[in-house]
Amino acid sequence: MMGGMAEGDTILRAKHRLADALVGQSIAVATPNPRGRAAGVERLDGRTLEGIDAHGKHLLFDFGDLVLHSHLGMSGGWHVYPRAARWRRPRSSAWVVLGGERQDAVQFGGPTLRVLPASRVAIDPQLARLGPDILAPDLDLDAVVASFRAADQSRTLGDALLDQRLTAGIGNIFKSEACFGARVDPWRPLSQVTDEELRTVLDQARAQMLNAVKAGGRHRFAVYKHRGPCGRCRGPVRHRGQGDANRTTWWCERCQV
Ligand SMILES: [Zn+2]
Numbered sequence: 001m002m003g004g005m006a007e008g009d010t011i012l013r014a015k016h017r018l019a020d021a022l023v024g025q026s027i028a029v030a031t032p033n034p035r036g037r038a039a040g041v042e043r044l045d046g047r048t049l050e051g052i053d054a055h056g057k058h059l060l061f062d063f064g065d066l067v068l069h070s071h072l073g074m075s076g077g078w079h080v081y082p083r084a085a086r087w088r089r090p091r092s093s094a095w096v097v098l099g100g101e102r103q104d105a106v107q108f109g110g111p112t113l114r115v116l117p118a119s120r121v122a123i124d125p126q127l128a129r130l131g132p133d134i135l136a137p138d139l140d141l142d143a144v145v146a147s148f149r150a151a152d153q154s155r156t157l158g159d160a161l162l163d164q165r166l167t168a169g170i171g172n173i174f175k176s177e178a179c180f181g182a183r184v185d186p187w188r189p190l191s192q193v194t195d196e197e198l199r200t201v202l203d204q205a206r207a208q209m210l211n212a213v214k215a216g217g218r219h220r221f222a223v224y225k226h227r228g229p230c231g232r233c234r235g236p237v238r239h240r241g242q243g244d245a246n247r248t249t250w251w252c253e254r255c256q257v
Pocket of ligand 1: 230231232233235253254255256
């Protein structure tokens with residue numbers, strides 16, 4: 001089950017669970033909440049789900065020449081239930097139900113749910129602007145470092161890590177955790193972060209998120225929402241809103257320089 005802040009690791013886990021439940025099957029679509037009907041997802045009813053792609057925090061369900069695009073934002077979640085099981089949220093708040101042979105996948109909430117032609121995915125403004133997925137098996141870290149170098153160098157590191165156009169998939173949790181793992185102060189402007197440090201931070205984000213996928217929600221965080229002194233140096237762990245969106249960053253003032 002997933003909810004709260006959906007970052008790339010959570011999305012990848014959801015993708016595996018959804019794929020296990022539904023791929024290769026003819027899907028019965030239901031839209032208990034009007035939001036799903038407005039998205040036109042009934043057009044997918046009876047089609048075969050051929051695969052699911054995760055890109056950053058986006059999920060793309062491949063229905064042949066049509067694609068279902070879902071983004072969960074801060075509030076959305078995908079749940080998978082055995083047929084006839086009790087749901088953990090009211091049916092009226094389900095935007096879409098994708099019914100497979102034995103299980104139902106249900107999206108509750110989230111900013112994006114829409115159907116688009118497969119031919120449009122590559123040129124869609126919302127999707128084409130995304131940077132390389134931090135969890136992509138063939139990630140080219142040098143290319144990601146280059147995209148950070150091409151960005152406004154007065155931006156702080158913690159703020160830039162959330163920019164999905166530079167790299168897709170890092171959210172508020174792993175922004176903080178990756179900087180801690182790399183011992184780099186997230187408040188430094190990019191102009192004062194070396195290529196080597198950037199590479200280490202991105203490496204940390206990727207490794208930690210892949211670990212979190214394996215841990216299946218039992219992953220423990222070092223600084224994110226951490227109470228008390230730093231587990232590494234006993235220095236003070238601070239938190240403060242960062243960037244235009246004022247997203248809270250957690251960091252150790254002593255061992256992240
Ligand atoms: Zn510390």
